[in-house]
Amino acid sequence: AQSVTQLDSHVSVSEGTPVLLRCNYSSSYSPSLFWYVQHPNKGLQLLLKYTSAATLVKGINGFEAEFKKSETSFHLTKPSAHMSDAAEYFCVVPRGGSTLGRLYFGRGTQLTVWP
Amino acid sequence: SQTIHQWPATLVQPVGSPLSLECTVEGTSNPNLYWYRQAAGRGLQLLFYSVGIGQISSEVPQNLSASRPQDRQFILSSKKLLLSDSGFYLCAWSRQGASSGANVLTFGAGSRLTVL
Numbered sequence: 001a002q003s004v005t006q007l008d009s010h011v012s013v014s015e016g017t018p019v020l021l022r023c024n025y026s027s028s029y030s031p032s033l034f035w036y037v038q039h040p041n042k043g044l045q046l047l048l049k050y051t052s053a054a055t056l057v058k059g060i061n062g063f064e065a066e067f068k069k070s071e072t073s074f075h076l077t078k079p080s081a082h083m084s085d086a087a088e089y090f091c092v093v094p095r096g097g098s099t100l101g102r103l104y105f106g107r108g109t110q111l112t113v114w115p
Numbered sequence: 116s117q118t119i120h121q122w123p124a125t126l127v128q129p130v131g132s133p134l135s136l137e138c139t140v141e142g143t144s145n146p147n148l149y150w151y152r153q154a155a156g157r158g159l160q161l162l163f164y165s166v167g168i169g170q171i172s173s174e175v176p177q178n179l180s181a182s183r184p185q186d187r188q189f190i191l192s193s194k195k196l197l198l199s200d201s202g203f204y205l206c207a208w209s210r211q212g213a214s215s216g217a218n219v220l221t222f223g224a225g226s227r228l229t230v231l
Contacts, residue, residue: 032218043121043205043222044159090159094218100166101149101209101220102174105159 002027004074004091006106014114019063019078021109023091026072033074034092034103035065044090050074061085086113117142121206121223128230134179134193136226138206141187146208147217148189150181153225154202165189166211201230 007022025033035047048059055067061084065076076089091106118141128134140146150162161174163181171181178197182190189206204227207220 034219041203041225041227043224044207044220045222046219049219100147100164101207101218102161102164103159103218103220107158 002031002093002095003104004033004093004106006089006091006109008109009107010110010112012112012114013081015083016080019076019081019085019111021076021089021091021111023074023076023106024072025074025091025093027093030069031093033065033067035059035063035074035076036090036092036105037087038090038108039087047076047089081111081113083113083115086111117208117221119206119208119221119223121204121226123226124224125227126229128196128228130198130230131195134191134196134200134228136191136204136206136228138189138191138223139187140189140208143208143210144186145211146187147211148183148187149207149209149220150189150191151205151207151222152202153205159205163191196228196230198230201228203227 003026005024033050036044037047038044048057050057050067058064063078088108088110090108092103095102095104121138149164151159153159165183179193203225205225206223209220210216
């Protein structure tokens with residue numbers, strides 16, 4: 001079965017420093033993978049998606065993620081954090097390779113950005 | 116452009132009372148529709164999805180039900196709420212078809228339910 005594990009429940013960084021949010025996946029084949037962001041009391045917004053076209057995926061707001069099959073990882077990065085990046089981030093994989101939105105969400109990583 | 120609306124945004128209900136949360140999508144036709152719940156300490160869980168009018172699939176056994184009376188309307192209901200039904204309920208839609216876009220979800224702003 002497909003699943004993801006987010007390795008950190010909380011990450012704190014200073015504004016202007018790099019962000020790294022870690023995600024490992026488990027899948028019997030090369031999956032699609034997504035990162036979503038949720039600001040407090042808001043719905044989720046798609047940051048970026050990997051669908052096997054290119055291993056380095058660029059998303060919105062300066063975020064990017066690299067699919068590494070050898071490490072079964074899909075870590076989210078940003079070179080320089082901004083205060084507005086403070087939110088919860090979810091690594092996501094379709095369940096059972098589904099082409100529907102039957103998604104398996106990681107437990108989330110809360111990102112705090114200090115001024 | 117497509118938009119998704121959920122209401123009410125917040126709801127406080129006593130145990131045993133009924134529930135109705137509504138979701139509508141604009142700007143697209145024949146969407147796949149979903150209800151997810153985000154409960155404290157339990158992450159996001161898919162409750163129901165629908166690929167067409169009157170077609171509802173349930174992912175987990177629970178006290179809730181869903182209906183899709185119109186193409187772009189999705190309703191989450193309960194006859195008698197339990198304390199454990201408290202949470203943040205998110206409606207979402209995706210495109211139909213077997214392309215990768217069919218599992219890319221666009222979420223509504225959510226409905227926060229507190230059962231007392």
